[in-house]
Structures are given as C-alpha cells and as structure tokens.
Amino acid sequence: MELQILHWFESLHNPVTDPVMYAITCLGNAGIFWILLCAAFLFIPVFKKDRKLGLSMAIGLILSLIMCNGIMKNLSARIRPFNADPTFENLYGIFNGIKDWSFPSGHTSASFAAALAIILWDRKKGIPAVILAALIAVSRLYLTVHYPTDVLASLLLGSLYGVIGYFVTKLIMKRSEKARKVFSGEEPYKKLFAKA
Numbered sequence: 001m002e003l004q005i006l007h008w009f010e011s012l013h014n015p016v017t018d019p020v021m022y023a024i025t026c027l028g029n030a031g032i033f034w035i036l037l038c039a040a041f042l043f044i045p046v047f048k049k050d051r052k053l054g055l056s057m058a059i060g061l062i063l064s065l066i067m068c069n070g071i072m073k074n075l076s077a078r079i080r081p082f083n084a085d086p087t088f089e090n091l092y093g094i095f096n097g098i099k100d101w102s103f104p105s106g107h108t109s110a111s112f113a114a115a116l117a118i119i120l121w122d123r124k125k126g127i128p129a130v131i132l133a134a135l136i137a138v139s140r141l142y143l144t145v146h147y148p149t150d151v152l153a154s155l156l157l158g159s160l161y162g163v164i165g166y167f168v169t170k171l172i173m174k175r176s177e178k179a180r181k182v183f184s185g186e187e188p189y190k191k192l193f194a195k196a
Helices: 002-011 017-027 029-043 045-076 091-097 106-121 123-142 148-175 177-183 189-193
Strands: none
Touching: 002 123, 002 148, 017 029, 017 091, 017 123, 029 045, 029 106, 045 106, 045 148, 045 177, 106 123, 106 148, 123 148, 148 177, 177 189
C-alpha cells in the first residue's frame, strides 16, 4: 500500500515540479535552514525580541536530532523505499547520498519541531514556517525517499518536540527573571551571567 502511494507521487514527476521539490527538500538537509533561522533569532540584534523563539527551536531541534536520528532510526532499521523497490526514479541522484534508515524522517521531524516552536510564540511568523515544514514533508514523499508512515509519524514526533521546546522555554523564563528579560530581548546575554 505504501509503495503504491509512493508510485502515485512518482507519477507526478515532471520538469517543472521536480527541481522545486528537490530545492525544498534540500532546505531540510541536516536541518540547515532551521538551524540558521534559529541562530538568527538567537544572535542577530534585529531579532532580539525573538530570542525565545530561537531557544524553543534549539530545544526542539536537539530533541529531534537525539530521538529521531540518534535513537529511533537505529532501533527501527527500516529500509528505504528505493531499496525495497529499485524501480523508483532516482531524481538528481538523491538516493546515492542516503545511507541511513528510513524511519523516522529527520527532515520532517526537525521541520515540524522548529515550525511548532515558532507558531506557538508568534502566529505571523509561524504560519509560513508550518507551510514550509509541510512542503518539506511532502517533498520526501515526492522524491520517494520515505514511506508515508515515516513522514506522518515524524510530523507528530517533531510537533511534540517543538511543543516541549516551547514549554521548557516558558518554564525557564518563568523561573528566572534574568532569563525572561534576556530571551524577551530586553537585556543582552551577558546579563544572564551577571551577579544579582
């Protein structure tokens, strides 16, 4: 059933959407887009009021890396769809660089961890983030590098990590006035280490 769904996605391949989907999936490679956005929120002065978003994202992304890429992939040891069915089209040679297991999807988990961390603080910034996360998830199916259940489970797991990141950040800011001021952008980072 899942391979049939992926063959349906493969039937959508065409010269217009192929490069678009490949570019979208590349944004999720190693979580690079989300890591850069997280760093921007944390360290670029113009985004100082968004430091709490950056901290929430960082927590969510670290959880995703540890749980999905570090633990769950190795426990599941699920082979990739293109290994199960060698007839899938290897667009842009994408299969060649993939050596890890299929479940869960690191791209999807990291994307939804970051997007949920953003939208829980800021709906205006979060909606585009969630849309991009969804497109990255769909791109993994379009390129036939993950099973639908890989992506669905990773969407849920990543969302959970983003929610955890949000609540941990809120707890940190609630417990420490210094942290509240710093991650709200009211004070510089050095205030975190200043004596009361």
